[in-house]
Amino acid sequence: MKNKYKNISKLDLFVPQVGLVKAGEEVLTEVDINNSNFEKVEKVKITPPKELITEDKNKLN
Amino acid sequence: MNYLGSKSYLAMIPEVTAGVALKPTTFCPLVSESIKSMLNYNADRRMKGLDWKSDDLLLGDRKHEGDIVIYSDGDNLGHLLNMTYLKGSTTGDSDGYTHPFTVGSPKSYTIEIQKGPYAQRYFGVKADQLKAEFVDQKMQITASIKATGQFSASALKEALSGSVTSLKLSSAYDLKPTAGLVAGDVITVVGDDGNGVDLTLLTVDADGETLTFASTAITGAIGNRVYLKAQTPSYTGIVDPFFLGDTLIGVGADSTSATTNAGAKSTATGMYSFAFTLKNNLLDASASGSKDPLQLLPQTREAEVTTRRLFETPEQHLAWLNSTKQAITMISTGEEMTTAGTHESLSVKFHKVKLTTNEENLEVDSLIFDTQTFEVLYDSSDGSAIEISLVNKTAGTAY
Numbered sequence: 001m002k003n004k005y006k007n008i009s010k011l012d013l014f015v016p017q018v019g020l021v022k023a024g025e026e027v028l029t030e031v032d033i034n035n036s037n038f039e040k041v042e043k044v045k046i047t048p049p050k051e052l053i054t055e056d057k058n059k060l061n
Numbered sequence: 062m063n064y065l066g067s068k069s070y071l072a073m074i075p076e077v078t079a080g081v082a083l084k085p086t087t088f089c090p091l092v093s094e095s096i097k098s099m100l101n102y103n104a105d106r107r108m109k110g111l112d113w114k115s116d117d118l119l120l121g122d123r124k125h126e127g128d129i130v131i132y133s134d135g136d137n138l139g140h141l142l143n144m145t146y147l148k149g150s151t152t153g154d155s156d157g158y159t160h161p162f163t164v165g166s167p168k169s170y171t172i173e174i175q176k177g178p179y180a181q182r183y184f185g186v187k188a189d190q191l192k193a194e195f196v197d198q199k200m201q202i203t204a205s206i207k208a209t210g211q212f213s214a215s216a217l218k219e220a221l222s223g224s225v226t227s228l229k230l231s232s233a234y235d236l237k238p239t240a241g242l243v244a245g246d247v248i249t250v251v252g253d254d255g256n257g258v259d260l261t262l263l264t265v266d267a268d269g270e271t272l273t274f275a276s277t278a279i280t281g282a283i284g285n286r287v288y289l290k291a292q293t294p295s296y297t298g299i300v301d302p303f304f305l306g307d308t309l310i311g312v313g314a315d316s317t318s319a320t321t322n323a324g325a326k327s328t329a330t331g332m333y334s335f336a337f338t339l340k341n342n343l344l345d346a347s348a349s350g351s352k353d354p355l356q357l358l359p360q361t362r363e364a365e366v367t368t369r370r371l372f373e374t375p376e377q378h379l380a381w382l383n384s385t386k387q388a389i390t391m392i393s394t395g396e397e398m399t400t401a402g403t404h405e406s407l408s409v410k411f412h413k414v415k416l417t418t419n420e421e422n423l424e425v426d427s428l429i430f431d432t433q434t435f436e437v438l439y440d441s442s443d444g445s446a447i448e449i450s451l452v453n454k455t456a457g458t459a460y
Contacts, residue, residue, distance in 0.1 A: 013295035016068070021295075033293045034247050034259075036086055 004041040005033045013037055064177030069094075070294035071129060072173040072180075073140050075460055079169035080185035080209045080356065082241045087459070088294040089137040092201065094174055096127030096183065098211050122347040124354065125183055125208035129172075132302035133193060133200035135395050135405035135453030141204045142449060143168045143460045145188040145339055151457025157403040158456055162449040164362050167341070168460065171241075172206075176213075178249070178257075179288040182241050185209025187357045189343045194336035195305040200393065207345050210353045212241025214288040217250070218270060221281040227266075227273040230287060235352060237269030247290040248272070253280045259290060303393035303407055310335060310368075311390045316412045316443055319388040323408075333430065334369040335391065337409065337437075339447070364437035364447060366414055372421050372429040381419035381433075388412055389435070398454050410448040412440035 007013055007021040014020050015035070021027045026041055033040075071094065072085035101121030104114055131137055139160055142148070147165025151158050170186040183206075190205040215238050218229040228250065230238040242248070242265050249257040260274040311323025312330050322328040341359040348355035366389060370377075380387060388411060395405030414435035421429050439446045 011297045013297060014299075015293060015295045018293075031293065034290055035293045035295050036084060036245065037295055038293075 002028050002030050003032070004028050005038040006041050007037060008039045009037040011037075062177075069175040070173075070292070071131070072292060072294065074171050075140075075143060075168040076171055076184065082171045082182065082184035082210075082212070082243055084243050084245055085171050085173045085182075085292075087137075087140065088296055089131055089140070090296070090299060091174075092130040092132060094127070094129050096125065096129065096174065096181070096206065096208075099124045099126070120352065123352050124345060125211050126189070126206065126345075129204045129206060131202050131204075133202045133407070134300045134302050135407070135451060136300065136455045138202060138303075138407065139451055139453055139455055139460055140170070141188060141191060141202055142451060144170050144186060144204070144206070145191045145341065146447075146449065148457070148460050151460075153452070155454065155456070156399045156401060157405075157452050158454065160451045160453070160457060160460065162451065163445070164447060166359065169209075169357070172208075173289075173292070175291040175294075178291060179214060180291040181211060181213040182289055183208035183211050184241050185354075185357060187343060187359075188341065189345075189357075190338060190340045192336065192338045195308075195334065198304045198306060200303040200305070200308075207343050207354065207357050209351070209355070209357060210240055212239075212289055214286060217281050217283055217285045217287060220283050221250070221279045223280075224276045224278050226276050227271055228287070229270045230272065231284070232270060239265050239269055239272060242272065242289070247292075249286075249288050249290045250279055250281055251286040253282055253285070300396045300405065303395050303405075305332075305335070307395070308335070308391060308393040311392075313388050313390075314386070316388040316390065316410050316440070319390040320408075320410060323390040323392045330370055332368050332370050334367070336368075337364060337366045337391075337411070339364045362446070364411070366411060366433075366435040366437060368431075368433045368435070370431050370433070372431045377416065377419050377431045377433065378421065381416035384415050386438075387414050387416075387435070388440075389414055395453075404452070405454070406450075406452040408450045410445075411435070411437050412443045412445050412447070413438040 006026045012022045071089045071091045074083045074085040102118040105117040105119045142162050146162040149161040151160050153159045171184045173180045173182045186208045188204045192203040216231040218231045246262045264273045309323045309329040310332050311319045313319035340363045344358045345354040391409045393407045418434045420432040
């Protein structure tokens with residue numbers, strides 16, 4: 001599973017198996033980055049607004 | 062699963078309070094490492110009605126020591142010098158910072174070395190000895206370090222079930238088993254299903270055994286493994302080490318003339334090999350309050366220089382016979398840091414050296430060499446034995 005990480009430091013950092021990640025940039029990688037200069041960018045779940053959820057009219061009561 | 066040593070890292074950070082661990086964030090490429098913890102277990106020889114030597118082991122004085130070998134690039138060398146000698150005020154800016162080092166109390170470090178999935182963390186680290194030598198052109202530094210404690214792996218003291226926000230570590234190794242951990246560390250707890258659960262520590266309790274973290278579902282029995290998860294290293298532009306070819310070594314009657322001689326290739330002495338060893342002779346005795354060395358304190362400092370140069374006149378032979386004072390200055394120029402032409406550099410001044418051995422061995426078909434060992438002495442007239450100056454692109458605040 002790929003995760004997105006952001007380089008929160010002010011330096012361009014080279015991460016083995018990932019490559020160069022410039023300061024402030026995000027990278028999508030399968031490598032689990034456990035480094036205090038990187039912050040995991042959590043995936044935001046997008047749920048459709050309520051009014052767009054159409055009711056199933058064929059549903060049997 | 063097997064793990065390749067080449068994938069490991071060395072991470073370092075200077076401590077604010079000696080012996081109190083911090084999370085190491087400066088990563089340095091390793092050449093090799095052989096640090097070990099010596100628990101000094103002895104067989105329990107109390108008479109227990111057995112016809113066998115012993116039925117258990119008992120702990121002795123614990124020590125943590127060994128060698129770190131790196132190539133000496135300006136930035137990482139700074140950290141090893143900082144754990145050996147006292148850094149003075151840094152001058153300069155991002156075009157080149159100059160860090161002076163003199164004989165004095167070194168900074169204490171927390172270092173971490175990856176071993177596969179876990180990291181071995183040592184804290185209260187100081188260099189007992191620092192050796193610089195040129196191996197196939199490259200300056201290689203061997204730092205023989207000692208530490209006042211370690212954290213690597215532990216076990217659950219109490220079972221975990223369901224969503225939990227804290228755990229306790231077993232006191233089998235130490236009564237305060239969390240020593241070395243800090244908030245922000247990631248630890249892995251092996252659950253009953255054999256899978257590791259990563260936890261980011263929120264706090265390390267003052268009771269020395271409790272760790273807290275955000276609510277997480279774990280099922281784990283007493284004794285399950287808990288280890289410090291290895292970090293993913295990140296490097297900020299690894300520079301080349303200092304090379305013998307870019308090093309000028311000046312020898313003179315005193316430090317001023319040695320430094321002048323080191324200023325140009327025409328006046329410098331061509332050394333076929335050059336190495337120096339700085340020793341701190343750290344006190345690492347055990348004392349009340351800690352099963353590990355309570356503190357590491359430098360005792361008498363000493364240093365040695367070994368060289369190999371072509372024999373030309375009996376000058377060095379006489380200097381050895383008569384115990385004549387000499388001085389040596391080594392200036393290594395490293396990579397260019399800015400387009401303005403500022404280079405990394407290392408200058409080491411040995412103010413007063415005298416030959417303890419000067420061998421001129423003969424071998425068929427070979428030119429005669431002076432193979433020399435110098436004792437580095439304190440120069441009362443200069444009020445100094447050694448002075449080191451390092452120019453690199455790391456700000457003084459990093460040390």
